[in-house]
Amino acid sequence: MQHDSIGYWKATLGLIRTVLIIWFVVSYGFGILLAPELNNIHLGGYPLGFWFAQQGSEYIFVVLIFWYAWKMGKIDEKFDVHEN
Amino acid sequence: MSLQFTTYLIVGLTFALYIGIAIWARAGSTKEFYVAGGSVHPVMNGMATGADWMSAASFISMAGLISNMGYGGALFLMGWTGGYVLLAMLLAPYLRKFGKFTVPQFFGTRYYSKAASTVAVICLLIASTTYIIGQMTGVGVAFSRFLGVSNSTGIYIGMAIVFMYAVFGGMKGITYTQVAQYCVLILAYTIPAIFISMQLTGNPIPQLGLGSDMAGSSVALLHKLDLIVQDLGFSQYTTTTRLSTLNMFVYTVSLMIGTAGLPHVIVRFFTVPKVKDARASAGWALVFIAILYTTAPAVAAMAKMNLLKTINPNIMTNADVFAPDAQIAYDQRPDWMKRWEVTGLLKFADKNGDGHIQYYNDASKNADFQAKAAAAGWKGNELSVNADIMVLANPEIAMLPNWVIALVAAGGLAAALSTAAGLLLAISSAISHDLLKEKFMPDLTEKGELMAGKIAMACAIVVAGLLGLHPPGFAAGTVAIAFGLAASSIFPALMMGIFSKTMNKEGAMAGMLAGIGVTMFYVFAHKGIFFIKGTEFLVGSLGQNFFFGIEPNAFGTIGAIVNFAVAFAVKNMTAKVPDDIAAMVENVRIPRGAKAVDGAH
Secondary structure (H helix, E strand, C coil), rough: CCCCCHHHHHHHHHHHHHHHHHHHHHHHHHHHCCCCCCCCCECCCEHHHHHHHHHHHHHHHHHHHHHHHHHHHHHHCCCCCCCC | HHHHHHHHHHHHHHHHHHHHHHHHHCCCCHHHEEEHHHCHHHHHHHHHHHHHHHHHHHHHHHHHHHHHHHHHHHHCCCCCCHHHHHHHHHHHHHHHHCCCCHHHHHHHHHHHHHHHHHHHHHHHHHHHHHHHHHHHHHHHHHHHHCCCCCCCHHHHHHHHHHHHHHCCCCCCCEEHHHHHHHHHHHHHHHHHHHHHHHHCCCCCHHHHHHHCCCCCCCHHHHHHHEEEEHHHHCCCCCCCCCCHHHHHHHHHHHHHHHCCHHHHHHHHCCCCHHHHHHHHHHHHHHHHHHHHHHHHHHHHHHHHHHHHHHHHHHHCCCCCCCCCCCCCHHHCCCCHHHHHHHHCCCCCCCCCCCECCCCCCCCCCCCHHHHHHHHCCCCCCCEEEEEEHHHHHHHHHHHHHHHHHHHHHHHHHHHHHHHHHHEEEEEEHHHHHHHHHHCCCCCEEEHHHHHHHHHHHHHHHHHHHHHHHCCCCCCCHHHHHHHHCCCCCCHHHHHHHCCCCCCHHHHHHHHHHHHHHHHHHHHHHCCCCHCCCCCCCCHHHHHCCCCCCCHHHHHHHHHHHHHHHHHHHHHHHHHCHHHHHHHHHHHHHHCCCCCCCCCCC
16 A cells, blocks of 8 residues: 555544543543542532533533544545545 | 314424425435435434434433433433444444445455354344334334323334334435424424423523523522432432442443444445545534433423422422422322323322322432321322323423424424334345345345335334333333444444454354343343243342343443453454455555445345
8 A cells, every 4th residue: 555554544543542532531530430529519500520421421522523523634634545 | 272283283294394305305306315315415414313313212211211310311311422422433434435335234245254244134133123112112102192092002003103104114214304303303302491491490591501590599400409309208319320330331331332333323324425424424413413412401300390399399499398288189180190191101099098199209218208208198109100201291291382292292203203214124124135135035036125124124013012012111221222232242343343454254253142142141131031021030049230230221331342352262263364354454444445335225
């Protein structure tokens, strides 16, 4: 293959790793494992752990996908493997 | 206008709209209007995916379950949205590049054997059929209320209508019809939520209302709810986890990876025009799904408050909830309770014979509360409210105008019918095409294939309907089991097909069979063999949730771990993957060169 396919795959996996870390921290971390502690903090009328579980994670997931799609487009172009 | 007439009118109008759009879309260039045609805007495609995705489980059942579970119900919210992140990153772009049309075709090619695709078809059939049982439960709730009949009659009528709907088939696959369904569904879900949020907090946006103070006071709604549920012996709303932190964790994982393993969702991303679009379209789908999923917790909490307030008005004013006249008298119950009593999904039994309705947690572990309840002459909870009715009953409980109640009924029917029909189509094509034609009867004519598909559909609906009469759980719970089955079989094999160049057919097949096998074993031990009541096993001697307190609905995660472990173990003991397959996997990772989808159907 004429492209730097190893570099491309490395960059892709790097981005996936970053997204998965954020994905894990907001839902499983803040929403479940740390929820009891975070509930001592309030966001308006929401206990914070409860908010992450029932509201925040969902918003962050949406942002994450668009951010991933945008970054991935950049990586495609950088390694010249994008669709024409 | 009476409520019943308004309901018929609005349901009739919405269905006329879907059919009208279907006919209009057909009249133009047919190909253009199919997703596979590729000219559909990603935003429209996102809405259509949303309508496809949000079934009876999401629309009718989920908020009711959250209402019962409190904080722990978040596992549905996170589980059924977080899976889209996995789908967008790990599967959609690569499956699109792969250029096949169905999941079994992917397995047949990547794992270079018909056997692998047959195993995938079997796993898909098991998961999809379980999914439909959950849908039929929801269909039964929607139809029984809509027609004012008992729940079982509702299921029988629903079975007939779903079957006609699926055979007619024209509603399905036409993106603009689904866009219309999405619009009806989301309006039906959010409008009552806006009304109720206004009533309770003065804030019209439910997502903000849930975090606001009660109207005319400085007490936060969630704090007030925590207090009133505890007044009636229930556990604190905002902190109650689902059984245990471990169980809630693995339950959420199971739903997330199940989302990324269900055929009717994945297929959507096979057919977008470009790899780039596959990534973004998952994002748009999630935008439209998240509108419902972030409204649901507000519906759940507010419906709970309104229900408790209706039965026992004293809870809102800090007056004595145990006072003899605090609870409403049964013969003065509101009309909505009478309407739901007809369906058999809401029942009252006057255990202490005082003519008033005592609705509380009679299994409370709070000794102080139990003592007070006993002193007040309460002899157990007298009102049973099926969790699946909460969303449909919610606007009635809040005494919203008739047109809002009717709109919710229309939304519930749309959600239940569209997803059930879509799944039936998936089942019929899996049996007639992927299994019969490809494997057992290669000379099957096109006509014969269609016939076989219809017979398969009829069988699936009868089986699902009959099991739906005595469902293994609430609609969303049953659907969660279906996700667990997909999570334990399809998701790991797809992942390994893309991210491991060395995974071979033996490993993938052994992994799938082991994963779905161990999951079915655990589910059937709790819920009966093929969900038939009375055939439960092992739980008698080992106790409920005997594996580290994990409930069967959440077991897909364990199944997936088994799947990965078995697959890698078997891979190391069997023949290496052929070089051309390894090269193909390499090629799938790069977007350039994506061709139009082949693998004609």
